[in-house]
Amino acid sequence: MIKFLSVIFQKKIHMIQNFKSKVKSFKYLSKDVFEFVLELIEPDCIDFKAGQYVTIKIPHEDEKPLFRAYSVASSPLNNKELLFWVKHIKIGEGSKRLAQLKIGDEVMLRGPMGEFILRENSDRDLLFVAGGTGIAPFHSMIDYIQRxxxxxxxxxxxxxxxxxxxxxxxCIENLIRIYPNIKFNLCLSRENGNVDMDYRKGRVTKALDEDFKEFKNFDAYICGGKEFIEDVENLLISKGQEKENIFYEKYY
Ligand SMILES: Cc1cc2nc3c(=O)[nH]c(=O)nc-3n(C[C@H](O)[C@H](O)[C@H](O)COP(=O)(O)OP(=O)(O)OC[C@H]3O[C@@H](n4cnc5c(N)ncnc54)[C@H](O)[C@@H]3O)c2cc1C
Structure with a gap:
């Protein structure tokens, strides 16, 4: 009964709506990841939880619109603008179209959606494992936790x-500076030489395996591609993590 009521309550506070927005800023952050900020126009604010996503309608002059899901990278404490980090997939029609957004363009979206949200009542520490743009929901969560x-x-x-x-x-450096309780591990699978920052050589599973004998005391959140999630989940379970304390968002 309590679970049922809590589902109804959650649905009420997370009413899924259509929003009209416009592009406030757009820039490339690396060779294949760009960020953009959408300013909400109608309605002009959105209630969402850190970790949730929206579906963006991506129009085209001649072809049918596409609909793609994107995690909100910004904190829900700013509910008038939404930040997104998107990988420009060479063979991907949706991200290719989004990469052509210009400041001032109108964008329709629908949300908020998803259950990849913080279990705020849990007293366990947090383990956030991200691949690529899968860091977006964690940026939102950490910003929220810190604020x-x-x-x-x-x-x-x-x-x-x-x-x-x-x-x-x-963005990550800013969060680390103001929130001292974060241990951040950048794991670079193809980097060999010396670079201008500390990093762990190899995949995240290697670093996790080296750092932890067991994972019992965490709520583990994983976000990225299917294989990435499976590899991390298998490692965590093999080292004692309860399945019910693993939460994930699969991008593709
Ligand atoms: C809940 C949810 C949230 C998401 N949030 C984000 C986000 O914040 N940022 C983001 O970049 N993507 C995110 N995605 C993925 C996004 O919805 C699209 O699938 C992605 O942009 C590719 O769309 P496309 O039309 O360009 O390519 P498609 O034509 O749909 O796919 C082409 C191929 O690209 C691969 N692919 C898809 N996404 C990725 C990726 N991120 N990295 C590497 N390969 C990929 C797939 O294997 C697919 O076969 C999310 C997906 C889901 C389900």
Missing amino acids: KGIKKNINVYFGLKNRNDFFCED
Whole structure:
């Protein structure tokens, strides 16, 4: 009964709506990841939880519109603008169209959606494991945790290929500076040489395996591609993590 009521309550506070917005800013952060901010126009604000996503309607002059899901990278404490980090997939029609957005363009979206949200009542520490643009929901969560003054130890493992792929460096550095309870591990699977920052050589699973004997005391959140999630989940379970304390968002 309590679970049923809580589902109804959640649905009420997260009413899915259509929004009209316009592009406030757009820029490339690395060779294949761009960010853009949508300013909401009608309605002019959105209630969402850190970690949720919206579906963006991506129009085309001649062809049918496409609909693609994107995690909100910004904190829900700013509910008038939404930040997105998107990978420009060479073979992907949706991200190719989004990459052509211009400041002032009108964009329709629908949301908020998704259950990849913080279990705020849990007293376990947090393990955030992200591949590529899968860092977006974690940026929203960490910003929210920090602004709300929630005291939690957060271990972040962020997997990329090379140093130059670290598209959200400034944002992450800002969060680390103001929120001392974060241990941030950048894991670079293809980097060999010396670079201008600390990093873990290899995939996130290697770093996690080296750092932890067991995972029992965490709520583990994983975001990225299917194989990435499976690899991380298998490692966590093999080292004692309860399945019910693993939450994930699969991008593709
Ligand atoms: C809940 C949810 C949230 C998402 N949030 C984000 C986000 O914040 N940022 C983001 O960049 N993407 C995100 N995605 C993925 C996004 O919805 C699209 O699938 C992606 O932009 C590709 O769309 P496309 O039309 O360009 O390519 P498609 O034609 O749909 O796909 C082409 C191929 O690209 C691959 N692919 C899809 N996404 C990725 C990716 N991120 N990295 C590498 N390969 C990929 C797939 O294997 C697919 O076969 C999210 C997906 C879901 C389900």
